[in-house]
Amino acid sequence: MSINAISPDYESHIVFRDAEQNFHGNRVIYVHWEQHLSFCSAIAFPLPPAMPFGAFVEEVIKPHYAAHPDAAHVDWSKLVWMIDGEKTAPDFSKSLAENGIQHKSLVRFWTPGLDGYKSSAS
Amino acid sequence: MSAKKLGLKQRYAHMTRGLDWETSYQPMDKVFPYDSFEGIKIKDWSAWEDPFRLTMDTYWKFQAEKERKLYAVIDAFAQNNGQTGISDGRYANVLKLFLTGISPAEYQAHRGFAFAGRHLRGVGPRVAAQMQSLDELRHLQTQIHTISHYNKHFDGISEFSHMHDRVWYLSVPKSFFDDARSAGPFEYMIAIGFAFEYVLTNLLFVPFMSGAAYNGDMSTVTFGFSAQSDESRHMTLGIEVIKFLLEQHPDNLPIVQKWVDKWFWRGHRVLGLVAMMMDYMLPKPVMSWKEAWEIYYTQAGGALFQDLARYGLRPPKYADIATAEAEHISHQNWAIFYQYTHAAAFHTWIPDAKHMDWLSEKYPNTFDKYYRPRWEMWGRMAKEGKRFYNMALPQLCQTCQIPMGYTEPGDPTTIAFRSSRFRGETYHFCSDGCKDIFDAEPEKFAQSWLPVHQIFQGNCGGATIPDVLNYYRLANGADNLDYVGSPDEKLWNEWQADKLKTAV
Numbered sequence: 001m002s003i004n005a006i007s008p009d010y011e012s013h014i015v016f017r018d019a020e021q022n023f024h025g026n027r028v029i030y031v032h033w034e035q036h037l038s039f040c041s042a043i044a045f046p047l048p049p050a051m052p053f054g055a056f057v058e059e060v061i062k063p064h065y066a067a068h069p070d071a072a073h074v075d076w077s078k079l080v081w082m083i084d085g086e087k088t089a090p091d092f093s094k095s096l097a098e099n100g101i102q103h104k105s106l107v108r109f110w111t112p113g114l115d116g117y118k119s120s121a122s
Numbered sequence: 123m124s125a126k127k128l129g130l131k132q133r134y135a136h137m138t139r140g141l142d143w144e145t146s147y148q149p150m151d152k153v154f155p156y157d158s159f160e161g162i163k164i165k166d167w168s169a170w171e172d173p174f175r176l177t178m179d180t181y182w183k184f185q186a187e188k189e190r191k192l193y194a195v196i197d198a199f200a201q202n203n204g205q206t207g208i209s210d211g212r213y214a215n216v217l218k219l220f221l222t223g224i225s226p227a228e229y230q231a232h233r234g235f236a237f238a239g240r241h242l243r244g245v246g247p248r249v250a251a252q253m254q255s256l257d258e259l260r261h262l263q264t265q266i267h268t269i270s271h272y273n274k275h276f277d278g279i280s281e282f283s284h285m286h287d288r289v290w291y292l293s294v295p296k297s298f299f300d301d302a303r304s305a306g307p308f309e310y311m312i313a314i315g316f317a318f319e320y321v322l323t324n325l326l327f328v329p330f331m332s333g334a335a336y337n338g339d340m341s342t343v344t345f346g347f348s349a350q351s352d353e354s355r356h357m358t359l360g361i362e363v364i365k366f367l368l369e370q371h372p373d374n375l376p377i378v379q380k381w382v383d384k385w386f387w388r389g390h391r392v393l394g395l396v397a398m399m400m401d402y403m404l405p406k407p408v409m410s411w412k413e414a415w416e417i418y419y420t421q422a423g424g425a426l427f428q429d430l431a432r433y434g435l436r437p438p439k440y441a442d443i444a445t446a447e448a449e450h451i452s453h454q455n456w457a458i459f460y461q462y463t464h465a466a467a468f469h470t471w472i473p474d475a476k477h478m479d480w481l482s483e484k485y486p487n488t489f490d491k492y493y494r495p496r497w498e499m500w501g502r503m504a505k506e507g508k509r510f511y512n513m514a515l516p517q518l519c520q521t522c523q524i525p526m527g528y529t530e531p532g533d534p535t536t537i538a539f540r541s542s543r544f545r546g547e548t549y550h551f552c553s554d555g556c557k558d559i560f561d562a563e564p565e566k567f568a569q570s571w572l573p574v575h576q577i578f579q580g581n582c583g584g585a586t587i588p589d590v591l592n593y594y595r596l597a598n599g600a601d602n603l604d605y606v607g608s609p610d611e612k613l614w615n616e617w618q619a620d621k622l623k624t625a626v
Binding site: 026043 | 155156159160161306454457458461491492495496498499500503508510511512513514515516517518525526527529534535536537539541545547548549550561562563564565566568569570571572574575578579580
């Protein structure tokens, strides 16, 4: 135990507040559009692990980034994807879980040629 | 013949140390169970020096006198309708941020010092902590009384204590104090007494109070003066605590250093709210956050740590990163609130052309390159009737609980992502500073109550924005959204029109 606590049984009282079973069958998944910091941070969603990656793109990612003027110009077949620090080419027909997405995974994507408003990363 | 009067030193000795005793029915270790588990070694409690030598009876007299003066000014301010004399209606949002974000932290500080004032074995620090505990309670009270006058006119103020326990961004100062108060008494004294009240306090108080003075808010200025003599006593306690611990035993140094590193970084993150207030929220800005950081941290803090080097203490880890971040955090924070304005209990706005020029002048290295384009883009979108909102919830840092919107040191175009694994689960952080804090005590921070995850778990009133606003007691359409078009703005414009009529 690295924490220095007065109670010797501190460990038995830890509440793992964000354990996967607390999310009613969903996993928390974070997604971030690189070079588009108008979206101030990665955004979070509770999603079923069986959801196809293609549905994740169509139903979750696209509508939530639609407000950005660059969104209309994205070529969704030419994205660079990174899941939990590994560059990867997700299979759109397979599920999030089959694409290696765990609870609290981070999905980052780059849109080559689109670097935000006037290329300012905004 | 009149009775002989005691000297100040004798009085102090009798009224503090003379009232203490060694317990005999119970061992001292059982009476003071909290002051040994942290590993701090104290050889001689009587070596504690209190330069103020204040006794409780004198303390009451001083404070009562200050109260009389403060309430006279607050009354005068109310009778003269002082609220109509502030620089602009936008200024009221500074007070909303203060009352919801800072005032409940004063109460937490009161509780924390009450704990230290019970559980430290030495009577000198115990009495000093008790007085500071009372000070903090008084600060909360006087802040509530000062700002309650604004509550008669402006939105976003009335539910401040309810909001503090629930609203997503208020979990930042709340978790900061929860962390300090659930530590042992020595860590608490270093966290709040030294790191916050000594090293960083000027970055909190001076901006708010000089901001108030510049913007015509005389009631808050008077509160500031009333608190100032307390603050100087608190700073003395903060510096005394660190010297005392470092002089008592060499084994204390690595423990104290770890706490200084941790609480400097935590304090820096909380103060990002002040940075945003200084650079964006004051209608008449006083100085930039970057300038304040240079004066109050780089120069004053630099001198302090030079002085403490003789004990082997070095400046806080990541102080260089914090200094580099002073170019960015105010812009990044205000952008967070601008896009989540629907869930904030104060109003937001895009800085006007004159204000943007001021920011360009104050931030020649960063504003025009990275942040002006963002405001210009959002300004254009707003003009086209497409005001920019972020309609998803942000990823939060597990330690500081702020949306993970801070960028890589040296690369303002890329978000800094850091993570750790603990017992099979991933935890995310905004910075190396926050990651280190988690890695040192993962058992504690795995328990963080992260507002976004709590909403997903169904613990915040429901899944929709109106559900969550209701849970926050945040009145949709009044407390939140842009200043332009708000009831606050309407009221302010009516006051201005009345003034013109009076002038004619």
